[in-house]
Amino acid sequence: MRIHMFGINHRTAPVDIREQLSATGDSLAQDITTFNEAFPNTELVILSTCNRTEYYFARSTHEAPQIDELRKFLATLKQISVDQLTASSIHREQQAAIQHLLHVATGLDSMVIGETEILGQIKRAYETATQSNTVGPILHGVFQEAIAAAKQIRSQTGIDSGRISIGSVAVDFARQIFADFTDKNVLAIGAGEIAKVTLTHLRHLKPKSICIVNRSVDNATKLAEQLHLPAANNPVRNWEQMNELLVTADIVISSTASPTPILELESFKPFLKRRRNRPLFLLDLAVPRDIDPAIGSLTNVYLYNVDDLQSVIAETHDLRAEHIQTCESYLEQVAKTCMTQINNRDLGQLVRQLRHRLQDIGQLETQRTINKLSALYPHEEGAHAQKLLDEHTHRLINKILHMPLSQLDHNNPDAPLGFYASALRRLFDLDEQSTTPHITPTNSQTPTPNRNGHSTS
Structure with a gap:
């Protein structure tokens, strides 16, 4: 799965550009619907405030929209040129996208450092997307993590002490x-x-x-x-x-x-x-x-x-510089942990799918061998031979998988799990849609339906 953030904010675009991309009230609901019609397999949350409009979306690696497709889609939707949109926007992927959301939720990316209004705006954006059924297991977990991290930051640091708004x-x-x-x-x-x-x-x-x-x-x-x-x-x-x-x-x-x-x-x-x-x-x-x-x-x-x-x-910003550095370190670790959790679950499902693929191949080859042996041995001996071949195939699959799987150490934070996942899919032609991960958020009190029809809670 790929997690993306694409949007504009008060640092990248003046107000006359920001107002072109803004989405509030009925226009927000319509933009979500239009996006969902164009990219039905993609999770989406749109965060639109006076200072930013950001699209957070999660999709399978080879699914739409790719970033160029998204730019063209938004340019048409908001009647703005692709070049102007590209020049005024920012794009983040994977851990960087998660970390950006964490910065926004905690007020580190706000015009007023440490302001609290943005957290309520993120909650409402998340709730609106949930009601529109565009929040799946990935964004559900990521946004719950962001909300929990923002609360943690405010309770343990002085980022919002003496705050202005x-x-x-x-x-x-x-x-x-x-x-x-x-x-x-x-x-x-x-x-x-x-x-x-x-x-x-x-x-x-x-x-x-x-x-x-x-x-x-x-x-x-x-x-x-x-x-x-x-x-x-x-x-x-x-x-x-x-x-x-x-x-x-x-x-x-x-x-x-x-x-x-x-x-x-x-x-x-x-x-x-x-x-x-x-x-x-x-x-x-x-x-x-x-x-x-x-x-x-x-x-x-x-x-x-x-x-x-x-x-x-x-x-x-200068008044809160000492608190900002502490927050930065904490949020980087939260983003890294969140991304690792997604990759670990993704890999776990990939491994199970790979094992099933090899078992199917093994059973097919075992049956072919049994068919050849049936002419040479009586029925009783043939049944015994099949049992031996099944055990042989099972042991062989385990030995084949042992070496590559030993490299997927879930306790190694530096392991390139995303790269391994892509390699497994490509080498063994695995279907990413059947390996969509589900992460358990830190704060999961609100049951949330996802795009695959399951209930996350």
Whole structure:
């Protein structure tokens, strides 16, 4: 089996490229379905956040998609050129793919080192793929290992001590515009996790009001309750009231899952006259972006997106350098162990299949010999000869297998097990589909159906 990660993130591609590949809500479900139709024998989890869109997939060695096939598939699906996609993307295989997922899950690959929101996003991506029946035994084990490793890292290191988040950095940017917040009106467009984190930090500044607008009023109401916003202040408004709220707002945080901008330049301009040139701080945390970038060129409008936050966030890397090295060593060992476990199980099933193949050959040759001997010996002696030949064949198979199998030492972490597995398949023409491994995850409390119809738990 081959494990791959292919995708883009905040280090490899600017926001205008990331928003082209993003997949949220209905588009995520549709992308999973389209992928599954194109590559039905491949396991898949799609992780899509404001900072990354990554495809984690596991397939048999000679199955589709090969990496060039995937690039062409995604280029067509997302209407982006293959060259642009190739230039903006990264690709990892086997242990490197697992290690990348571990880095993402623990926040080491995040814009904010050690941030915790990404783990919840990984869980949701894994659950969505499970519900779509695209998680098989390989990705089930790998993602469970990643989730368990992330929890272990946070409990044993200081990687998230004194952590900052997108929300806290947003507050720092707002402070560059406003010295006092007690007379400021905050408008949140969207009621997801990012809105929750950002409003949590802004609430501590004690603004005059916080108002939430969302297409789902129920979700906005739940968020207002979680933030303990006073009901007397009417903190939840209908989507249709957004335009009026933009006139009175001083700070706007937008983080919806809309595939197209919700604030366009031409429709936004009329608000400026009604605002009487009051400064407006706009923070677009959505990917795809919610706010037309051209709005940032208007007078007294200060527009920032997720990429603009990177300069501030980069400072956290130096502050946590000592913890990062400890985490790196631990995650490398976890990835290596996970990959070895997959290879060991793969080899175990390969060996059983190889033994069955040799036994079939041995039985065929034994029968041919018995047929020749039947003319020379009575029936009783022929039966005795068959028993002797069966024992002879069994011993011969064991002796033939002993030498190569002695090289497959499962206790040797440096053994090239993946190479051995490929060699066995090619030399003995073994069918990889019948040797799909199943690994037992560290945290396997949630029973999960796999693509082969089995239940993993």
